[in-house]
Amino acid sequence: MTHPFRDVAIVGVANTEQAKRLEGHTSFSIAVEAVRLALADAGLDPGAVDGAVGAMAGPLEYQLGSGPAWRGYGPANINGVTTAALAIGAGLATTVVIADGGASTYTDRAATAPWTRPENEFVMPWGMFTAAEFALIARHHMHTYGTPVEALATVAATIRNNGHVNPEAVMTGRGPYTVDDVLASPMIADPFRRLDCAINSEGGAALIMTTVERARDLDGIPVYVLGAGGDRFGPAYQHPPSWTMGGRTDLVNGYIGRRAAAQAFDQAGLAPDDVDGCEFYDPFSFEIIRQLEAFGFCADGEAADFVLGGGIAIDGPLPVTTDGGVLSYSHPGASAQMLQRVIRAVQQLRGTCVSNQIDGAEVVFASNGGAGALFCDVLVLGREAP
Amino acid sequence: MSAGSGSAPNGDPSAELRPQSNGPTPAPTPISAPYWSGGAVGELRYQWCGGCELALMDPQPACTRCLTQDLEWRVSAGVGAVASYTIVWRPPLPRFEVPYAPAIVRVDEGFDLLTNIVGCTVGEVEVGMRVSVRFVDRGDDVWLPYFAPA
Numbered sequence: 001m002t003h004p005f006r007d008v009a010i011v012g013v014a015n016t017e018q019a020k021r022l023e024g025h026t027s028f029s030i031a032v033e034a035v036r037l038a039l040a041d042a043g044l045d046p047g048a049v050d051g052a053v054g055a056m057a058g059p060l061e062y063q064l065g066s067g068p069a070w071r072g073y074g075p076a077n078i079n080g081v082t083t084a085a086l087a088i089g090a091g092l093a094t095t096v097v098i099a100d101g102g103a104s105t106y107t108d109r110a111a112t113a114p115w116t117r118p119e120n121e122f123v124m125p126w127g128m129f130t131a132a133e134f135a136l137i138a139r140h141h142m143h144t145y146g147t148p149v150e151a152l153a154t155v156a157a158t159i160r161n162n163g164h165v166n167p168e169a170v171m172t173g174r175g176p177y178t179v180d181d182v183l184a185s186p187m188i189a190d191p192f193r194r195l196d197c198a199i200n201s202e203g204g205a206a207l208i209m210t211t212v213e214r215a216r217d218l219d220g221i222p223v224y225v226l227g228a229g230g231d232r233f234g235p236a237y238q239h240p241p242s243w244t245m246g247g248r249t250d251l252v253n254g255y256i257g258r259r260a261a262a263q264a265f266d267q268a269g270l271a272p273d274d275v276d277g278c279e280f281y282d283p284f285s286f287e288i289i290r291q292l293e294a295f296g297f298c299a300d301g302e303a304a305d306f307v308l309g310g311g312i313a314i315d316g317p318l319p320v321t322t323d324g325g326v327l328s329y330s331h332p333g334a335s336a337q338m339l340q341r342v343i344r345a346v347q348q349l350r351g352t353c354v355s356n357q358i359d360g361a362e363v364v365f366a367s368n369g370g371a372g373a374l375f376c377d378v379l380v381l382g383r384e385a386p
Numbered sequence: 387m388s389a390g391s392g393s394a395p396n397g398d399p400s401a402e403l404r405p406q407s408n409g410p411t412p413a414p415t416p417i418s419a420p421y422w423s424g425g426a427v428g429e430l431r432y433q434w435c436g437g438c439e440l441a442l443m444d445p446q447p448a449c450t451r452c453l454t455q456d457l458e459w460r461v462s463a464g465v466g467a468v469a470s471y472t473i474v475w476r477p478p479l480p481r482f483e484v485p486y487a488p489a490i491v492r493v494d495e496g497f498d499l500l501t502n503i504v505g506c507t508v509g510e511v512e513v514g515m516r517v518s519v520r521f522v523d524r525g526d527d528v529w530l531p532y533f534a535p536a
């Protein structure tokens with residue numbers, strides 16, 4: 001069987017400035033700036049775009065003067081990148097923009113960010129929000145495997161230190177952080193303390209995909225989708241985020257993303273050992289421990305020891321979330337920060353990271369979502385065409 | 387960043403867990419109304435599929451295994467064990483009094499329920515703890531099924 005993404009290449013990526021507040025911007029205007037930068041990165045004119053994915057796809061089609069254009073009805077994240085790759089591979093579009101941004105949306109600072117507290121009759125009366133949903137998953141793992149809070153704190157310190165040395169991170173220069181710093185920060189939703197939890201900020205992100213044929217005419221280094229997958233167990237933040245979801249024992253919600261990763265590695269003809277770095281989605285520290293096990297980088301119950309031994313450090317065997325992720329780099333809304341995992345993976349493979357460049361990275365794994373939200377999408381990206 | 391209302395120091399294990407006095411009240415749907423109103427007569431109600439012998443929670447239009455719409459409302463004994471929990475010290479909205487303890491309770495009839503643990507201190511909550519239902523009247527025919535140590 002020929003590879004499903006053999007005709008597709010990522011040719012442009014861009015993040016705008018990321019900050020706690022970007023005065024004068026709306027979510028759409030900062031997304032447009034990201035698209036302009038990503039097109040410039042690709043060396044493409046706006047007129048080349050004939051497809052868009054994301055909540056802003058419609059306004060972007062109009063802004064870019066596109067049309068008739070193909071549109072993907074997914075968010076601008078790994079799921080959207082996968083949708084775009086399928087559409088390009090099927091010949092429905094040639095050059096697709098995947099973009100999103102957040103600005104001027106989080107103004108009521110007495111509350112947590114609006115995307116952390118979707119309303120539903122079964123979760124609202126219990127004071128649920130994202131930190132509590134993910135804490136229920138973490139607690140199960142800690143109880144089952146004896147996972148210590150020091151392992152969670154090591155994840156938080158490691159990724160936040162990646163942001164500390166990244167001049168483009170919202171939290172640049174705010175460290176360095178120690179495990180003790182994390183364990184001394186205020187409790188938010190036990191076992192998560194403030195430094196275990198994602199920040200919030202503003203910014204835009206965009207990614208351009210096109211055909212391999214068109215990519216040959218461009219100057220930049222193309223990056224290829226070697227494998228993709230996505231796992232879901234229903235709507236996020238409605239049903240109890242239990243580890244087993246109704247007593248299942250085979251593919252459990254606690255290890256959501258396991259099937260997706262196996263599919264992605266199978267498509268790529270690769271295994272976890274072949275990966276040079278991981279741009280994992282890091283909404284809460286524990287999610288990294290869970291993903292290491294779910295995706296097969298560690299055996300079940302063994303990721304805490306791997307983390308405590310320096311396994312995910314930038315100078316360790318498997319650097320994780322090298323720009324600081326949503327713990328430190330940026331979290332500008334509902335989906336741009338997920339696309340930023342893909343953008344960072346592309347920068348690692350092109351060798352263009354402004355900090356924490358992994359020398360000679362050939363294969364990078366990226367993820368979105370987590371067990372607290374009942375979804376997990378993954379990509380295996382590489383420098384060589386599949 | 388608001389700390390939420392409540393006077394206990396952050397992380398204090400001796401803090402008491404109580405029902406919310408000003409929490410939001412869910413708006414029942416035709417599917418969920420029997421669940422929310424059960425507390426009026428002291429009943430923790432759940433759906434039962436006789437065809438495949440499956441207990442359903444939360445309320446659904448059809449069985450999540452066989453998709454039959456022929457579901458029966460049954461009454462649970464209201465007893466179970468804490469499958470997982472968290473203690474919230476920074477709430478999503480200022481109206482929530484901290485600390486409070488969101489938990490998944492595995493009810494003995496075979497379903498998982500999202501609730502809050504009350505009637506004990508923060509330090510007493512643990513995985514596996516036996517708990518039983520404590521209804522709190524929220525008005526408008528809505529009773530919230532909190533759980534307390536059995």
Ligand SMILES: [Zn+2]
Nearest residue numbers: 435438449452
């Ligand atoms: Zn059934």
